[in-house]
Amino acid sequence: MAIDETIPRLGCGRSIDEVWATISQPPTAHENGCAQCRTARASLAKLAEAARTLRDNDAEDASLQPHHAVKDAIMNVARAEVRRGSRLPVYRSGQGGVTISEQAITSVIWFGADALAGVRGRRCRVRPDPDTADDPRPAGTAGISVDLRIAVASGTDIPGTAELLRQRIIGMITAHVGLNAGAVNITVEDFYDV
Amino acid sequence: MSEHPLEARLISRRLIADLAARTALDTPGVLRLEPTLKNLLTHLGKGTIQNLRRTDTRTTPARHDGVFVTVHNGIADVQLDIATDIAFAALNVAQAVREQIARTISYTGLIPGRIDISVLAIEHPPTATATRPPAPL
Amino acid sequence: MDEREPVVLTRPEDLDEATVVARAQDGNLDAFEYLVEAYQGRLFRLAFRMLHDRGEAEDVVQDTLVACWRKLPLLTSVQAFSGWLYQMATNRCLDSLRRRSRKAEVVQEPVTLQTTADSFTGPGAGGDPAREAEISCEIDGLATALLTLPPGQRACWLLREIHERSYAEIAATLKVSEQTVRGRLARARAQLAERMSQWQ
Numbered sequence: 306m307a308i309d310e311t312i313p314r315l316g317c318g319r320s321i322d323e324v325w326a327t328i329s330q331p332p333t334a335h336e337n338g339c340a341q342c343r344t345a346r347a348s349l350a351k352l353a354e355a356a357r358t359l360r361d362n363d364a365e366d367a368s369l370q371p372h373h374a375v376k377d378a379i380m381n382v383a384r385a386e387v388r389r390g391s392r393l394p395v396y397r398s399g400q401g402g403v404t405i406s407e408q409a410i411t412s413v414i415w416f417g418a419d420a421l422a423g424v425r426g427r428r429c430r431v432r433p434d435p436d437t438a439d440d441p442r443p444a445g446t447a448g449i450s451v452d453l454r455i456a457v458a459s460g461t462d463i464p465g466t467a468e469l470l471r472q473r474i475i476g477m478i479t480a481h482v483g484l485n486a487g488a489v490n491i492t493v494e495d496f497y498d499v
Numbered sequence: 500m501s502e503h504p505l506e507a508r509l510i511s512r513r514l515i516a517d518l519a520a521r522t523a524l525d526t527p528g529v530l531r532l533e534p535t536l537k538n539l540l541t542h543l544g545k546g547t548i549q550n551l552r553r554t555d556t557r558t559t560p561a562r563h564d565g566v567f568v569t570v571h572n573g574i575a576d577v578q579l580d581i582a583t584d585i586a587f588a589a590l591n592v593a594q595a596v597r598e599q600i601a602r603t604i605s606y607t608g609l610i611p612g613r614i615d616i617s618v619l620a621i622e623h624p625p626t627a628t629a630t631r632p633p634a635p636l
Numbered sequence: 637m638d639e640r641e642p643v644v645l646t647r648p649e650d651l652d653e654a655t656v657v658a659r660a661q662d663g664n665l666d667a668f669e670y671l672v673e674a675y676q677g678r679l680f681r682l683a684f685r686m687l688h689d690r691g692e693a694e695d696v697v698q699d700t701l702v703a704c705w706r707k708l709p710l711l712t713s714v715q716a717f718s719g720w721l722y723q724m725a726t727n728r729c730l731d732s733l734r735r736r737s738r739k740a741e742v743v744q745e746p747v748t749l750q751t752t753a754d755s756f757t758g759p760g761a762g763g764d765p766a767r768e769a770e771i772s773c774e775i776d777g778l779a780t781a782l783l784t785l786p787p788g789q790r791a792c793w794l795l796r797e798i799h800e801r802s803y804a805e806i807a808a809t810l811k812v813s814e815q816t817v818r819g820r821l822a823r824a825r826a827q828l829a830e831r832m833s834q835w836q
Binding site: 311312313320321322325345348349351352354355356358359360362363364369370371372375376378379380382383384386387388389390408411412415419425426427428429454456495497498 | 646651652654655658659661662663664665668669672673676677680681684685693694697698701702705706709714771774775777778779797798818819822823825826828829830832833
């Protein structure tokens with residue numbers, strides 16, 4: 306739609322955009338001499354001022370927040386539809402077994418990452434090692450593999466930090482989950498500002 | 500089928516569910532049972548379909564907040580969803596819960612069947628803060 | 637087990653937003669709740685200025701954030717999160733307005749916005765009643781003028797001038813070219829400026 310792209314022009318030929326773009330600068334010689342430009346500048350300046358007022362005021366206005374029931378409703382849906390990832394079979398026998406949700410393990414991994422300076426644990430996938438789920442095993446021997454994406458603070462020694470994080474994750478999964486993390490793959494996807 | 504009135508069977512399932520829940524909550528390292536809507540729907544769904552088909556209602560599971568129990572031929576199967584305390588190794592806690600529940604069921608005269616435990620969350624106890632160190636195992 | 641690492645909890649407010657989004661994507665409810673808190677006010681203000689109806693604006697916020705929870709795993713770039721939310725909210729506002737016009741409802745009268753005018757206790761007024769009245773008059777004038785714009789122009793203007801979204805993002809949100817966004821913005825500015833000077 307060509308009309309949608311048309312930018313309104315003043316009688317003197319200048320577009321509203323041109324006037325708007327230089328509104329915070331002193332008027333040009335043309336603008337000083339052109340009555341239409343002067344009027345446009347004045348009314349656009351007033352609009353800019355009103356927009357600032359509206360923005361600042363609305364942001365602070367306690368009445369311009371949704372009722373707390375809105376957040377409650379949202380969180381109720383989220384809790385009812387909570388995503389825990391797959392349930393990893395970590396022990397199986399004729400008398401039943403044990404599964405641990407991917408999310409439970411992920412939260413342990415995030416705790417581990419958070420405790421390390423300069424590291425932020427992001428998305429995480431956990432898979433059972435193919436042969437581990439069947440026999441009864443003592444805790445700490447059934448295996449899983451972990452794929453963790455992280456962001457690091459800029460200036461972080463990446464290889465050193467990744468190795469430290471890998472050791473920490475292996476230790477935490479043994480201590481808090483009772484499994485053995487055979488493979489911990491860490492991908493640095495981003496830097497974050499400290 | 501007629502020698503066990505429906506009411507008695509329901510009570511016994513509920514009793515087992517109640518025992519299993521209490522046993523789990525008494526096991527060190529269990530924070531709470533973890534009911535999920537998906538589970539609820541799945542199990543209600545099963546029950547509903549069975550009722551609609553008028554099949555043996557003895558297998559309809561009883562629900563007790565994250566515990567599902569079926570009793571058939573004197574054998575009790577239990578499925579339980581829990582959240583564990585991060586201060587413990589979740590797999591050890593789950594195994595301890597399985598063993599304790601099997602023991603508790605055997606005291607009732609029923610035979611413990613399949614006992615499946617799902618650890619859905621591993622968390623700090625609600626009162627714990629970052630300043631309090633995790634409790635020793 | 638004595639050599640276990642101490643377990644430290646990091647609250648979402650101490651993380652960068654991209655990390656919080658990634659954790660919400662993996663189903664973490666605390667992370668999602670933090671995002672709801674962070675965005676519900678902004679989305680409500682956009683919807684309220686689009687629709688001038690508290691109830692409808694609250695519906696937009698709720699629908700948007702529920703859809704956000706459901707679709708989060710599909711979001712490919714955590715950096716795109718806020719633009720994605722604004723897009724869902726804007727489109728819900730436009731749908732709402734389309735439903736209204738289909739119902740051939742009475743066009744909204746440019747009434748004064750009592751809700752905001754009455755409760756105004758904003759910054760900068762410094763308890764000066766004359767300045768407060770001036771500010772509230774300025775806001776009402778602009779908010780009323782906004783309601784006379786076509787929905788597409790109103791969305792462009794609010795997203796750009798109040799919510800400071802980029803031209804590229806607004807274009808993607810409204811599924812139009814950046815040139816169209818610039819055109820709509822210029823016409824919105826011209827019309828708003830004219831309306832406001834008429835009323836002074």
